[in-house]
Amino acid sequence: xxxxxxxxxxxxxxxxxxxxxxxxxxxxxxxxxxxxxxxxxxxxxxxxxxxxxxxxxxxxxxxxxxxxxxxxxxxxxxxxxxxxxxxxxxxxxxxxxxxxxxxxxxxxxxxxxxxxxxxxxxxxxxxxxxxxxxxxxxxxxxxxxxxxxxxxxxxxxxxxxxxxxxxxxxxxxxxxxxxxxxxxxxxxxxxxxxxxxxxxxxxxxxxxxxxxxxxxxxxxxxxxxxxxxxxxxxxxxxxxxxxxxxxxxxxxxxxxxxxxxxxxxxxxxxxxxxxxxxxxxxxxxxxxxxxxxxxxxxxxxxxxxxxxxxxxxxxxxxxxxxxxxxxxxxxxxxxxxxxxxxxxxxxxxxxxxxxxxxxxxxxxxxxxxxxxxxxxxxxxxxxxxxxxxxxxxxxxxxxxxxxxxxxxx
Amino acid sequence: xxxxxxxxxxxxxxxxxxxxxxxxxxxxxxxxxxxxxxxxxxxxxxxxxxxxxxxxxxxxxxxxxxxxxxxxxxxxxxxxxxxxxxxxxxxxxxxxxxxxxxxxxxxxxxxxxxxxxxxxxxxxxxxxxxxxxxxxxxxxxxxxxxxxxxxxxxxxxxxxxxxxxxxxxxxxxxxxxxxxxxxxxxxxxxxxxxxxxxxxxxxxxxxxxxxxxxxxxxxxxxxxxxxxxxxxxxxxxxxxxxxxxxxxxxxxxxxxxxxxxxxxxxxxxxxxxxxxxxxxxxxxxxxxxxxxxxxxxxxxxxxxxxxxxxxxxxxxxxxxxxxxxxxxxxxxxxxxxxxxxxxxxxxxxxxxxxxxxxxxxxxxxxxxxxxxxxxxxxxxxxxxxxxxxxxxxxxxxxxxxxxxxxx
Numbered sequence: 001x002x003x004x005x006x007x008x009x010x011x012x013x014x015x016x017x018x019x020x021x022x023x024x025x026x027x028x029x030x031x032x033x034x035x036x037x038x039x040x041x042x043x044x045x046x047x048x049x050x051x052x053x054x055x056x057x058x059x060x061x062x063x064x065x066x067x068x069x070x071x072x073x074x075x076x077x078x079x080x081x082x083x084x085x086x087x088x089x090x091x092x093x094x095x096x097x098x099x100x101x102x103x104x105x106x107x108x109x110x111x112x113x114x115x116x117x118x119x120x121x122x123x124x125x126x127x128x129x130x131x132x133x134x135x136x137x138x139x140x141x142x143x144x145x146x147x148x149x150x151x152x153x154x155x156x157x158x159x160x161x162x163x164x165x166x167x168x169x170x171x172x173x174x175x176x177x178x179x180x181x182x183x184x185x186x187x188x189x190x191x192x193x194x195x196x197x198x199x200x201x202x203x204x205x206x207x208x209x210x211x212x213x214x215x216x217x218x219x220x221x222x223x224x225x226x227x228x229x230x231x232x233x234x235x236x237x238x239x240x241x242x243x244x245x246x247x248x249x250x251x252x253x254x255x256x257x258x259x260x261x262x263x264x265x266x267x268x269x270x271x272x273x274x275x276x277x278x279x280x281x282x283x284x285x286x287x288x289x290x291x292x293x294x295x296x297x298x299x300x301x302x303x304x305x306x307x308x309x310x311x312x313x314x315x316x317x318x319x320x321x322x323x324x325x326x327x328x329x330x331x332x333x334x335x336x337x338x339x340x341x342x343x344x345x346x347x348x349x350x351x352x353x354x355x356x357x358x359x360x361x362x363x364x365x366x367x368x369x370x371x372x373x374x375x376x377x378x379x380x381x382x383x384x385x386x387x388x389x390x391x392x393x394x395x396x397x398x399x400x401x402x403x404x405x406x407x408x409x
Numbered sequence: 410x411x412x413x414x415x416x417x418x419x420x421x422x423x424x425x426x427x428x429x430x431x432x433x434x435x436x437x438x439x440x441x442x443x444x445x446x447x448x449x450x451x452x453x454x455x456x457x458x459x460x461x462x463x464x465x466x467x468x469x470x471x472x473x474x475x476x477x478x479x480x481x482x483x484x485x486x487x488x489x490x491x492x493x494x495x496x497x498x499x500x501x502x503x504x505x506x507x508x509x510x511x512x513x514x515x516x517x518x519x520x521x522x523x524x525x526x527x528x529x530x531x532x533x534x535x536x537x538x539x540x541x542x543x544x545x546x547x548x549x550x551x552x553x554x555x556x557x558x559x560x561x562x563x564x565x566x567x568x569x570x571x572x573x574x575x576x577x578x579x580x581x582x583x584x585x586x587x588x589x590x591x592x593x594x595x596x597x598x599x600x601x602x603x604x605x606x607x608x609x610x611x612x613x614x615x616x617x618x619x620x621x622x623x624x625x626x627x628x629x630x631x632x633x634x635x636x637x638x639x640x641x642x643x644x645x646x647x648x649x650x651x652x653x654x655x656x657x658x659x660x661x662x663x664x665x666x667x668x669x670x671x672x673x674x675x676x677x678x679x680x681x682x683x684x685x686x687x688x689x690x691x692x693x694x695x696x697x698x699x700x701x702x703x704x705x706x707x708x709x710x711x712x713x714x715x716x717x718x719x720x721x722x723x724x725x726x727x728x729x730x731x732x733x734x735x736x737x738x739x740x741x742x743x744x745x746x747x748x749x750x751x752x753x754x755x756x757x758x759x760x761x762x763x764x765x766x767x768x769x770x771x772x773x774x775x776x777x778x779x780x781x782x783x784x785x786x787x788x789x790x791x792x793x794x795x796x797x798x799x800x801x802x803x804x805x806x807x808x809x810x811x812x813x814x815x816x
Contacts, residue, residue: 024596025426025596028426028596028598029426032424032426032598037598038598039595039596039597040426040595040596041428041590041594041595041596042594044452044537044538044589044590044594044782069696069699069700070700070703072696073696073697073699073700073701073786073787074697074784074786074787075784224815225815226814226815226816227814227815227816228816234533234534
C-alpha cells in the first residue's frame with residue numbers, strides 16, 4: 001500500500017448514524033492493526049442528520065502520517081475507492097441540506113471503484129436507480145434489509161461488521177480480513193461479530209458495471225450565486241402563491257397547487273412514498289391537513305395529489321387516512337420516476353388501477369424502526385418466510401444508545 | 410501529526426481513535442476536573458456528551474451540571490473555581506456570545522477557568538462551520554487564547570492550559586480554540602498518557618490566598634468603584650505579562666514528563682529555514698497549507714508556514730524576529746474585523762502591530778479565507794503564495810484579499 005485509500009459511507013441521518021460511525025471507525029482501527037494510520041470523520045453539519053436525510057461519513061486509510069495529510073488537505077475526498085450505501089433507496093442519489101443539487105450515489109468513485117450496497121434487490125433493480133457513469137466500477141451487494149432504527153438507537157444486526165468483511169474482500173490491498181477481525185475483537189469483544197464479518201467476506205456478490213450502464217437521467221443541479229448576486233441582509237424572496245391546476249384530460253381548471261422552492265427537493269430523503277388509490281378517496285382532507293411538508297395539491301376534481309418533489313416519505317398521510325389502502329406507503333425502490341399519480345390516473349384509469357395493485361402487493365412498506373415495537377422482528381420473520389432474509393442469522397437484541405448529538409442550535 | 414514529535418518510549422500511553430472533542434473530554438478526566446457545566450451547541454456539544462458518558466460509566470468523578478443557558482454555565486464554574494474546584498466549561502459561536510457578560514467578569518476575579526471554544530460562525534446565518542470570530546471576541550478581556558491543530562494537540566494543550574491557568578503567577582481563564590468539524594468531529598489516533606504521569610505534570614489546583622472558604626475569610630467581587638478600576642486592570646495586565654514565562658516552563662515540563670515535544674510553545678514553524686515568503690495562520694489551516702507547501706517546494710518555490718498557537722499572550726518579539734527573516738508574510742484569517750485598518754482580519758492586524766517596532770518589517774498581506782467552514786484548498790494556498798511573491802518583488806499590496814469567495 002503506497003497511497004492513501006478513501007471510503008465514503010452514505011447513510012440515512014439519525015436512523016443509521018451510529019452504524020455509519022461503526023463502519024468508518026472499524027476501518028481506521030483495522031488499519032492501525034496493520035501499522036497503517038487513518039482518520040474517520042463525518043460530513044459535518046446538523047441538518048442532514050435530522051430526519052433520515054442522506055448524510056456521509058468518511059474513512060481515510062494511509063500508510064503513514066504524511067500521506068494521510070496529503071489526503072486530508074481537503075474538506076472531503078473528491079474521489080473515493082469505496083462507496084458504502086447502507087440503504088438501497090439511496091441509490092437514487094444523494095441530496096441534503098449540506099450540499100446542493102442531486103449527487104449520483106457513485107459520483108466520487110474512480111475507475112474500478114467499489115460501490116457496496118446493502119439490499120435485498122438484484123443488480124438490475126439497483127442499476128435502474130444508480131446513475132450511469134463514464135468509467136467502469138464494481139457493484140457489490142451485501143444481502144440484508146436496511147438496518148434502520150429510531151433516532152440514535154443502534155440496531156446491532158451486524159450490518160457494520162458485514163460491511164467491514166466485504167471491504168476486506170473487495171480491497172485487500174487496503175485492509176486484510178485478519179486486520180478487520182482483530183479490530184472487531186478489540187472494539188466490540190464479540191466473536192459472533194467476527195464470524196459475521198468472515199461470512200460476508202466469503203459471500204459478497206459483485207458485478208462490473210460498464211460505462212454508460214445505469215439510470216440515464218441527468219441529475220438536477222444549480223449554480224451557487226456570487227456575493228454580488230445574492231440579496232443583501234440574508235433576505236430570501238418570497239415564493240409566489242400557487243394557483244389553480246388544469247385537468248390534463250377534461251381541461252377543467254380549479255383546485256390549488258402551492259408554488260415551491262425550485263432548488264430544495266426531497267426526492268432522495270424518502271425510503272418509501274405514498275401510493276394513492278383515487279377511487280377510494282372520500283375527500284376528507286386529512287392528508288392535506290396533516291402533511292408536515294404541505295405536499296398535497298388539491299386537484300380540480302377535489303382529490304389530493306401528492307407532489308413528489310416535496311414528499312420526504314414520512315407516512316403521516318397513510319397514518320391519518322381513514323380508508324384502508326387509499327394511501328399506502330410503498331418502498332421507494334419500486335419507482336423509477338416522480339410522475340404525478342393523479343395525472344397517471346386521469347390518463348388511464350384502468351392502467352392506473354393495475355399499477356396501484358402491483359405496487360401495493362409487491363412492495364411491502366418499510367419502516368424507520370420506531371413506528372411500532374417489535375416491527376423489525378416481524379419484518380425479519382416475514383422476509384425469512386419468503387426466502388428473502390437469512391432467517392435467524394441476524395442478531396436482534398442488544399441496543400446501544402450512543403452519540404446523541406442533535407442537541408442545541 | 411507531523412507537528413508533534415513522537416516519544417521514543419511509550420511511557421504507558423495507550424492509543425485510541427477519538428475526535429478532537431473527545432480528546433478534550435479525556436483531558437478533563439485525566440486532569441480530574443471537579444466541576445463541569447454543559448449546555449448544548451454544535452460543535453462544542455460533543456465534548457459534553459462524551460464527558461457525560463465518562464461520568465455515567467463511572468470513569469470520571471465530577472459535578473456535571475447541565476445549566477439552563479451558556480450564561481449560567483460560565484457563572485457556575487466561575488463560582489466553583491473561586492472555592493477551589495478545578496473547572497471545565499465550553500461553548501461555540503453564539504452560545505459563547507450569550508455568555509459574554511460572564512466571560513468579562515472571569516479575568517478580573519482571576520479565575521483559572523479552562524474553556525473550549527468549538528469555533529463556529531456567528532449567527533446569522535446559523536452555519537455550523539468554523540470561524541474564529543467567536544473566540545476572538547474575548548481578545549481584549551484578559552482571557553488567554555490558544556489554538557490547536559490536531560486531536561493530540563487538543564488533549565495535550567488542555568492539560569497544559571490547566572497547568573498554566575492555575576499557576577499562582579497567572580490565575581487567568583484560558584480558552585482553547587478548536588476548529589468546528591475539522592478538529593471537533595474528526596476521529597484520529599491519539600496517545601492518551603497514563604494518569605500517574607498527568608498527576609506528576611499537573612499539581613492539584615491550589616487557590617491559596619484567594620480561596621473563598623470560611624478558613625480564609627474574604628469577599629470576592631464586591632462592588633468596586635471608579636477609584637479601583639485602573640489598578641484592577643493593571644493587575645490583570647501583570648498576570649498576563651507573567652504568563653509567557655509560565656507557558657515556557659509548562660511546555661518544558663510537558664516534554665520532560667510525556668516525551669512529546671512542541672518546540673516553541675507559541676508558534677510552530679514549518680519549512681521556514683530557507684523560506685523566501687511565509688504564510689501564517691491558526692488552527693487546522695495547517696493541513697492544506699503544509700500540503701500545498703510540499704507541492705510548491707517541489708516546483709522550487711521556497712514557501713514556509715508559521716502556525717500561531719498562543720494568540721493571548723501574543724508572542725510579539727519572538728514572532729517579529731521570526732517573520733523579519735522573510736521577504737513577505739501572508740496572514741490567513743479565518744475571521745474578519747469589519748472596518749479595521751486595511752479592512753483586515755484580526756490576526757493580520759496583530760501581526761502588523763507586532764512588526765511595527767521591529768528592525769525588519771516585511772510587507773504583510775492579509776487573506777480572508779475559509780469563513781463559516783468553507784474549505785481552504787491547496788489551490789487557494791497557491792493563489793495566496795502568488796500574492797506573496799508579488800509583495801516580495803516590491804509591489805505594494807495593502808488591501809486584504811478574500812480567497813475562495815464566489816464573485
